[in-house]
Amino acid sequence: MADTVDTVIIGGGVVGLACARALAQVGEVVWLLEAAPALGQGISSRSSEVIHAGLYYPENSLKAALCCRGRELLYEFCAARGVGHQRLGKLIVAQGEGGAPELEALKARGDALGVPGLTLLTEADLRQKAPALRGTAALWSPETGIVDSHGLMLALAGEAEAAGAQLVLQTAVTRLSLERGGVVLEGTSAGAPLTLKARRCLNAAGFGAFALARDVLDGVEGPYYAAGHYFSYGGQAPAPCLVYPLPEPGGLGIHLTLDLGGQARFGPDVAWRESEDYAFTADRECFAAAIQSYFPGLDPERLSPAYVGLRPKRVGPGAPAADFGWQAQSLEDGGGLLHLIGIESPGLTSALALGERVAAHWQEAFA
Numbered sequence: 099m100a101d102t103v104d105t106v107i108i109g110g111g112v113v114g115l116a117c118a119r120a121l122a123q124v125g126e127v128v129w130l131l132e133a134a135p136a137l138g139q140g141i142s143s144r145s146s147e148v149i150h151a152g153l154y155y156p157e158n159s160l161k162a163a164l165c166c167r168g169r170e171l172l173y174e175f176c177a178a179r180g181v182g183h184q185r186l187g188k189l190i191v192a193q194g195e196g197g198a199p200e201l202e203a204l205k206a207r208g209d210a211l212g213v214p215g216l217t218l219l220t221e222a223d224l225r226q227k228a229p230a231l232r233g234t235a236a237l238w239s240p241e242t243g244i245v246d247s248h249g250l251m252l253a254l255a256g257e258a259e260a261a262g263a264q265l266v267l268q269t270a271v272t273r274l275s276l277e278r279g280g281v282v283l284e285g286t287s288a289g290a291p292l293t294l295k296a297r298r299c300l301n302a303a304g305f306g307a308f309a310l311a312r313d314v315l316d317g318v319e320g321p322y323y324a325a326g327h328y329f330s331y332g333g334q335a336p337a338p339c340l341v342y343p344l345p346e347p348g349g350l351g352i353h354l355t356l357d358l359g360g361q362a363r364f365g366p367d368v369a370w371r372e373s374e375d376y377a378f379t380a381d382r383e384c385f386a387a388a389i390q391s392y393f394p395g396l397d398p399e400r401l402s403p404a405y406v407g408l409r410p411k412r413v414g415p416g417a418p419a420a421d422f423g424w425q426a427q428s429l430e431d432g433g434g435l436l437h438l439i440g441i442e443s444p445g446l447t448s449a450l451a452l453g454e455r456v457a458a459h460w461q462e463a464f465a
Contacts, residue, residue, distance in 0.1 A: 103129045105460070106283060106296035108271045108310065109303040110134070111142035112247065112449045113441050115254040117300055120453030121460060122261035129296075130263060131283075133270035133306075138251040141304045142446065144376075144407035146328075146355050146365065149173070149183065149243040150444040153208030153216065154345060160422040162211050165444040168451035169241060172250075175450060181249045182358045188242035188340040191224065191233035191392045200344050201237045208239070215240040228337040232394050242340055246358060247446060254449075271303070274313040274435070276427070281435050297433035298464045300456060302441070305374055305410050311437040315425060320440060322411035323373060324348055326366020327380035332400040335362035336393050343392055348415065350443070352388045364389055366407055370415050376406045412440035422448075426463060434464040 105121060107114050110132030118130045134140070149172055155162035176183040192201050201218060208216045219227065219236040227238070255265060269292065271285040281299040285292045301307050311318045326349065335356055343351035348368035355363050367380060367388070386398035412420035423439030436459065438452065445452075 101293075102280070102295045102297075103127070104296070105129070105298045105300070106131060106281075106294065107300045107302060108283070109301070109307070110137040110265065110267070111140055111302070111304055112138060112251050112254070112446055113142075113438060113452055114300070114302040115251055115258060116449040116453035117302060117456045118263045118265070119254050119258040119261065120457040122258050122263040124457050124461065126460065128258070128263040130258070130265045131269040131271055132265070132267050135268055137255055137265065137267070138248065141408060141410065142247060142251060144405055145247060145443070145446055146353070146363075147244050147247045147357070147446070148340065148355055149185075149245050150447045151188070151208065151213045151239045151241040152211055152444070152447075153204055153213045153239060154350065155444075156421075157207065157210055160424060161444060161448070164422065164448035164451040164455065166211055166213065167454070168444070168448035171450035171454070172245065172447060173243070175253070176245060176250065179253050181253050182246035183243055184358060185241065185243040186339045186356065188239045188342060189219075189224070189228060189231070189337070190237040190239065190342045190344065191231060192235045192344055193233055193391055195234065197233075197344055198235045201235055205237055213239070213241060228339070228341070230336040230395055231341060231392055233392055244340070244355060244358065245446070271306075271310065274299070274301070274310050276314055276429065276435070278431055280429070280433050298460065299435045301435065301437040301439075304441075305408070307437060307439050308410070311425060311439055314427065314435065315437070318439065320410070320412045322414040323371040323375070324409040324411050324442075325369040325371050325375065326407045326409065327369065327378060327385065328363055328365030328404040328407065329380075329382070329385060329401040330404045331362040331364060332402065335360060336395065341392060348411075349409075352385065354389075354393070363404060364401070365404070371408070374408060376408065378403050378406050409442040410440050411442060426459065428463055432464075
């Protein structure tokens with residue numbers, strides 16, 4: 099490998115690929131380094147594959163801005179390139195009298211952010227829309243959808259390479275340092291020692307982003323590992339759209355989503371772990387009980403373990419939800435280093451907007 103590169107991106111998940119595409123398309127010479135033998139095998143491959151509308155996040159947060167912009171870009175991108183997706187819509191279902199104010203607050207937040215079409219439903223409205231569901235009220239979000247995440251990453255990789263980006267696999271970066279003229283990256287490539295210098299570097303390494311950021315920044319906490327189990331559901335789906343309960347600490351609750359073939363899937367829960375551990379440990383009966391709060395006709399015998407996803411949290415159990423981490427370091431003699439830390443949900447929805455924002459930052463701050 100060359101000793102010096104203009105721009106290096108660490109991490110070949112959906113965010114790294116979107117940023118590689120965006121930077122290459124504005125003329126940057128980009129190398130993307132991915133530790134695994136294939137792209138998108140980590141966090142990006144184990145999500146709900148939901149295109150979020152953007153109504154959960156504080157008004158002035160990066161999550162709100164990037165999710166709303168990312169949703170628009172993602173639907174346009176998928177439609178133009180034949181990437182599988184569907185704008186199915188979502189019901190957020192409340193149980194009991196106390197749920198209605200929470201739905202109203204979610205609608206008010208979404209309205210303030212410009213999320214289109216949010217509508218409060220009564221119990222009668224809900225029964226008409228999805229007779230198998232139970233709830234005292236619901237919020238309808240027509241802009242929520244699903245996407246083929248693997249097809250999306252293939253399309254992003256193809257466009258990044260077409261614009262000149264080099265996508266380098268089996269190349270792990272384990273240490274960063276700053277010196278005059280750029281960022282020094284150390285690690286391995288195909289098992290051999292690697293030392294590489296980049297004038298500009300993007301740290302989008304998922305769980306690995308935290309340790310790399312600590313090499314050059316103070317006060318970086320995490321990662322905290324929030325595992326989420328998913329069960330597939332045999333037979334007909336209980337609703338023609340996505341169905342969510344009200345949000346819970348650490349996540350959005352065990353919800354129903356559908357794949358592009360109409361197969362139903364439930365998840366994720368929140369199970370805190372000490373490391374990047376993908377073992378499936380969820381109890382089916384406990385999982386079923388949570389789902390039956392809004393889908394009482396659930397047959398637990400039709401639930402089959404599917405997979406476990408992990409979210410790279412910046413804060414641990416009991417702490418208020420954290421925003422996306424965006425830490426930029428400009429170097430005195432030009433260039434710089436940008437860390438994307440804790441890019442969890444809605445990271446998939448936000449990926450194209452993150453690429454757009456990173457490309458603008460590159461040209462404004464790291465020119």
